[in-house]
Amino acid sequence: MDDQSTPTLYTWAGGAPALARLTEAFYRRVAEDEVLAPVFAGMDPGHAHHVALWLGEVFGGPAAYTEERGGYEFMLSQHLGRAITEEQRRRWLDLIMDAADEVALPDDPEFRAAFVSYLEWGTRLAVRNSAVDATPFHEAPVPKWGWGEAPPYVQ
Numbered sequence: 001m002d003d004q005s006t007p008t009l010y011t012w013a014g015g016a017p018a019l020a021r022l023t024e025a026f027y028r029r030v031a032e033d034e035v036l037a038p039v040f041a042g043m044d045p046g047h048a049h050h051v052a053l054w055l056g057e058v059f060g061g062p063a064a065y066t067e068e069r070g071g072y073e074f075m076l077s078q079h080l081g082r083a084i085t086e087e088q089r090r091r092w093l094d095l096i097m098d099a100a101d102e103v104a105l106p107d108d109p110e111f112r113a114a115f116v117s118y119l120e121w122g123t124r125l126a127v128r129n130s131a132v133d134a135t136p137f138h139e140a141p142v143p144k145w146g147w148g149e150a151p152p153y154v155q
């Protein structure tokens with residue numbers, strides 16, 4: 001498979017409907033979780049949808065988060081000063097991987113390796129950027145995540 005015919009992670013995942021199912025399942029779990037429920041207690045009712053748009057844009061789908069929410073800068077602003085702990089970060093990651101299984105996102109090694117790679121990176125960045133003394137760049141492009149070292153192999 002060459003670069004032009006390799007689907008994006010967004011397409012491979014199942015596009016916007018699959019990511020919407022993922023974030024809905026994830027935030028249902030968050031609401032019942034003793035570590036994360038307090039963190040998200042006051043969240044915007046559209047939060048799951050907005051995070052699905054963000055993930056779609058990162059994984060090579062349309063720039064819907066940038067158009068609807070203001071892109072990187074707004075996402076960053078939502079994390080500033082929250083002082084996210086390692087325990088909260090790890091729970092966030094565990095619950096979204098559980099949600100990925102629940103909604104049957106593709107479970108091939110290539111997709112899951114790329115998926116968890118972004119989430120590991122993104123959650124660690126969220127911890128850093130949410131620290132009370134953080135000085136992150138306020139304007140940056142929305143990251144674009146691809147397959148990394150192990151794209152789908154087709155003979």
Ligand code: HEM
Nearest residue numbers: 043044047050051054069075078088089092119122123126
């Ligand atoms: C890859 C990791 C992450 C991604 C992609 C992500 C994505 C986002 C996005 C896109 C928003 C803004 C949604 C909007 O436009 O309204 C947001 C807000 C928020 N995030 Fe994250 N986030 C990540 C990690 C975390 C972690 C680890 C925590 C805490 C444990 C966290 C807590 C929050 C909270 C509390 C908000 C505000 C919710 C609201 O009031 O609506 N995030 N996140």
